[in-house]
Amino acid sequence: MIEVQTLLRLPDGAFMQVDACGERPRDAQYVEGAIELIADGVQILSVAEWDYIDQLWSYVADMIRELPKQGEASTYFPDQPIMLKFLRSSSGRLLVSCRVGDNVRQANVNESEFLAAIRSAGQVFFEKMSRLLPENSQGYDIARHSLTA
Template sequence: MITVSSHLKGDSDGFIPWGSVDEVSGELDLTKGAIELAVNDEPIIDKRSWDYIFPMWVYLADAVSALCNSGEGAFWFPDQPLQLRLLREDGNLNVVLSGKGVKREAMAGEIEFLEAVRARGLEFFEETCSIFPENRDSIRPILRRLGGGPLRVATRNAHWEERVSQQQAAAIRAAEQACGRRMNPCERDGLIVDIAGRSLIFQELFERATQVLRKGD
């Protein structure tokens, strides 16, 4: 399972989930925060590696786009000697954080990773448009890049079960069985964007899938 979340760094050592932030004083590019990224419960990026969160997300979006085009992507953190490297290897994705005496590494399913970053990245940039409305014009091209282009092509062309974790796929199948029908492609795509990259227990996943199915009846 791939999980991705965004947090604003508070005045002390605390962090606030990005989605619960209403406004932030100061410039967007200098706003401090953290991306948390874990592969199968193993943290690759965590709150200890906080930095300027907006450029860090832009760099991550560029790295996954490069991965789609060439099989490899990487970026340096905005204000510290840490590098995240993404490398396609034998049908899987090697995710490596290195620098400052740190090395964290994990193997992930490439499509699931791309879907998680795409979904939670779209969420981050859409929320950022609300928090920093004066920056909407500069954020929209990033939203278009994440919402379309090679990243969208890669996820759209994959089988839907590659786009989510085994637990997430099992919850969708269980909900379909309970409701007596399968989701259509539009319903499934919307649900995957909702759950990809999120840390949700099976019951929460099942309930979200069931809501989608019942809404379409």
């Protein structure tokens, strides 16, 4: 089972699910937030790894586009030395990992289930952000397209 949620970081440091947020972020260039990703019971990403969330989601969208071509894709977080990696481990299986310093959290998941969950959560995120920050909607549309490519 794959669970993906996106949360925006509020000015007081609290986090709110992106789909429940009605106010635009303070800074349209540096939108803070987190992706919570649980894959087969393993918490791969949490609010502890918050960063510039629209940039991170754009990087994840690029990973989704690259995965079929290379069989693997990885990215560092926008403002931290945290690596997220997807690696096709066998037919229909994907090793999803996050490295924070010496700590690695990983799970071997069903590839199609994982990609469907990521694509869905990414679409929800970019659609909501396009409404909250219409001045960024062109970039969000490009990233959203990468999720479906």
